[in-house]
Amino acid sequence: MITHAMEDYLKTVYLLQEGQKKVSTSAIAQQMDVSAASVTGMIRKLAAMGLLNYASYHGVELTEGGKKIAQEIIRHHRLLELYLVEIMGFTWDKVHDEADKLEHVISEEFEERMSEALGHPTTDPHGHAIPAKDGALQEVAYETLTKVDAGSSATVQHVNDNDPEMLRYLDQLGILPSTVIQVVSKEPFNGPLRLRIDQTEHFVSREVAGNVFVAAPGKEAN
Amino acid sequence: MITHAMEDYLKTVYLLQEGQKKVSTSAIAQQMDVSAASVTGMIRKLAAMGLLNYASYHGVELTEGGKKIAQEIIRHHRLLELYLVEIMGFTWDKVHDEADKLEHVISEEFEERMSEALGHPTTDPHGHAIPAKDGALQEVAYETLTKVDAGSSATVQHVNDNDPEMLRYLDQLGILPSTVIQVVSKEPFNGPLRLRIDQTEHFVSREVAGNVFVAAPGKEAN
DNA sequence: AATTATATTTAGGTACTCCTAAATTTTTAA
């Protein structure tokens, strides 16, 4: 039997795995806010179930079976976030925590009816791709706003969704998926960035800018 | 900390308590499909938390605190059932199981937005009263269809919601809350009842009729 | 009132998920 906790581990590994192949025990522990010892224990169980490959001391990698479960949970999460915003009228800073609880308990029919009500969407309120029912998540190459050169413009692809206060701040600045931002200045070194958003200039800390992801140079938001 | 399992016990005791004051260990065990030993263990914990009063070997009774939590869960459950039917398009036989999972994880905001979308309803799809946000559940006196005299008519108040197959059967017969049913004949003894529903006569087993609750004589559905 | 039947509790155990502290392995750096 697959438990809610197991689903959470698979989801976390899947999201950390993007880009890299192997994911370390400590990366999982940090992301989930549990001890490394707890991660080792759960990893061994998931490996025994054939949901990930595990070489002691050398990290994990999801199997196809593990990926499938992770994608289902991520699909639930992102459909829920969009449903909560579009149909139920939640603000985008509240939906992550609600979806984190609901994603493990909704039925396939609930998932299907949400998808239908939303017209089978492909992106959640924070700009993350919603995996298809069967399928894979086609991720694009991203970089954070801090990497954009002074003078250049970039289009927001997605923002981190796990910090409600951060989301309220970004909303206030007008930073949403598909917003176009010009980096006016990156001076002084490691100081706040000077950004032009919708005709207005703002100073934004590098920490905040690190939560905003834009299309890599030469690529555009779709 | 109050867990999902504790919420389930409190809900069960609350619903079994209607009418009687004390609820027995075995009644809870049967209703929840767990062993009597498990019930004793949980009861002791809930009593220690002040959520119910417990005299060893003599059953339990919810305290005001326990009642409040039970009512909140029942409000969640019944609002969810109605939301799933009215807004999401579920059939009434599917919503009980879905609501049983969701009722423990939705936030107060989720509850409030459902209630608003539904126009602050007072009855769920099976005819059960939805407790008010603060408050109590004003239950009416009910009796099952099997108790209605031959020749008399009665208005359906509510039906048991925990058996999907039964609900599909009742739906097919046209037995819903507010349906008027005439009991044509109760012969032979302990055999099926002969009912007139919307101009048509049907034979319905006493077991099925035991799942249909009607207003007590002299009372009417509201 | 004594005996039988039923209901309930206690005892002992399993599975899940988490923890801290100690031991071990791997990586980094002198």
Add this chain to the structure above:
DNA sequence: TTAAAAATTTAGGAGTACCTAAATATAATT
């Protein structure tokens, strides 16, 4: 290449919720 630092695993333990089997209390019956 060896010693120190960092990461990971193992060992031992806690809390939750369930189980079966045995003991005990209550209720029913003769």
